[in-house]
Amino acid sequence: MADEQIEVLVVGAGQAGIAMSEHLTAAGVEHLVLERDRVAERWRSWRWDSLVANGPAWHDRFPGMEFTVDxxxxxxxxxxxxxxAAYAQKFDAPIRTGIEVHSVRKNDGRPGFHVETSTGTIDARYLVSATGAFQKPIIPPVVPADAGLHQIHSSGYHNPQQLPDGNVLIVGAGSSGVQIADELRRSGREVYLAVGPHDRPPRSYRGRDFCWWLGVLGKWDMAAPPVGAEHVTIAVSGAHGGHTVDFRALAADGITLLGRAEGVDGDVMRFADDLRTNIAAGDANYLSMLDEADEYIARNGLDLPEEPDARILGADPACMTDPVRELDLSAAGITSIVWATGFANDYDWLQVDAFDENGKPRHQRGVSSEPGVYFLGLPWLSRRGSSFIWGVWHDAKYLADQIAIQRSYQAYDAPALAAH
Structure with a gap:
């Protein structure tokens, strides 16, 4: 027999687990949240020291509490x-920290799941995986581990002083890669930045932040990324008060832009001939959003200041017009590589029939193919906004409703049929 029984077990006490707990608490559903580290640990230890949120405080928050910042x-x-952490305390979320979930298996011959943890066993009727998307850092097998270079993932980068003396190559030009490249360049390092496909929205336009524009233009509610853009990253920054990412400006500041990293032979690293294509596609994405914003303003008769300079793109730097296809890392003085190349899922602990042949969760808006199992905190779980604090709150509300529906079925006690 299990050491403990609970109706709903939530695994993970980041923004997803806290949101789930709030809705279950409001519905009066008995539940428990387990977290192997501290509450919101990924924000504390899996981010660099100077990181700020990519959305303004008025927008990127739970509906029930504001930030204590402007x-x-x-x-x-x-x-x-x-x-x-304060939000969880506000409604006394039943969170236990320092407990790791080792395995979850479906019970045999009875409903629910048997959960093995670092402190004992739990039987749960329903299981919510709220571990999110940032589980297993991806470092592509491009540069051998014994190449004599200091290689870390962006989740392990904290500040410039952490890296050995020398120049730095950063692979990946989404929000993390761009901000880390800028910080290292400002610290006096020579920086090389490999730029792949990306979207490049304006930080703000005509007096409104891009989060506002995505809202009024209905883009937060997109149910899936455009075909072909599933792996396109978003280059946006809240650093230094928030600014539009401009790769030409980064190059003007001394950062050498490169195409996608392809491989390495000895000390020589090869890069694809796609830098101009990737930046042009990012420019097109940027300009199309300005067009949509202008159209929305005109259609709704809004009095927002014009911003013609926003459409001026600077001259292409030499690294774009004469791209570097091969780089001798040793000759360039590169001693470190920061891989800003994203994350993979890690569901080895969740041993149920809820995954496809590639190990990705099978679900519809977080309701998995394994009855009683739910996923929360994944990108595009229900919409584009699912990765954000406010978005995960709404996804959690939906899942809490689905659990309530299932509980009502389980509570139904059918009358005995009369014998005929």
Whole structure:
């Protein structure tokens, strides 16, 4: 027999687990949240020291509590973590920290799941995986581990002083890669940045932040990324008060832009001939959003200041017009590589029939193919906004409703049929 029984077990006490707990608490559903580290630990230890949220405080928050910073400011990572911890305390979320879930298996011959943890066993009727998307850092097998270079994932980068002396190559130009490249360049390092396909929205336009524009234009509610853009990253920054990412400006500041990293032979690294294509596609994405914003303003008769300079793109730097296809890392003085190349899922602990042949969760808006199992905190779980604090709150509300529906079925006691 299990050491403990609970109706709903939530695994993970980040923004997803806290949101789930709030809705279950409001519905009066007995539940428990397990977290192997501290509440919101990923915000504290899996981010670099100077990181700030990519959305302004008025927008990127739970509906029930505001940040204690200026609404238009971008909260630091510690402020976000403290906010999430305070939010959990606000409704006395039943969170236990320092407990790791080792395995979850479906019970045999009875409903629910048997959960093995670092402190004992639990039987749960329903299981919510709220571990999110940032589980297993991906470092592509491009540069051998014994190549004599200091290689880390962006989740392990904290500040420039952490890296050995020398120049730095950063692979990946989404929000993390761009911000880390800028920070290292400002610290005096020579920086090389490999740029892949990306979207490049304006940080703000005509007096409104891009989060506002995505809202009024209905883009937060997109149910799936456009075909062919499933692996396109978003280059946007809240650093230094928030600014539009401009790769030409980064090059003007001394960062050498490169195409996608392809492989290495000895000390020589090869890059694809796609830098100009990737930046042009990012420019097109940027300009199309300005077009949509202008159209929305005109259609709705809004009095927002014009911003013609926003459409001026600077001259292409030499690294774009004469791209570097091969780089001798040793000759370039590169001693470190930061891989800003994203994350993979890690569901080895969840041993149920809820995954496809590639190990990805099978679900519809978080309701998995394994009855009683739910996923929360994944990108595009229900819409584009699912990765954000406010978005995961709404996804959690939906899942809490689905659990309530299932509980009502389980509570139904059919009358005995009369014998005929």
């Amino acid at each position: 609404p238009d400011a971008f909260a630091s990572k510690e402020q976000v973590a403290d906010y999430l």
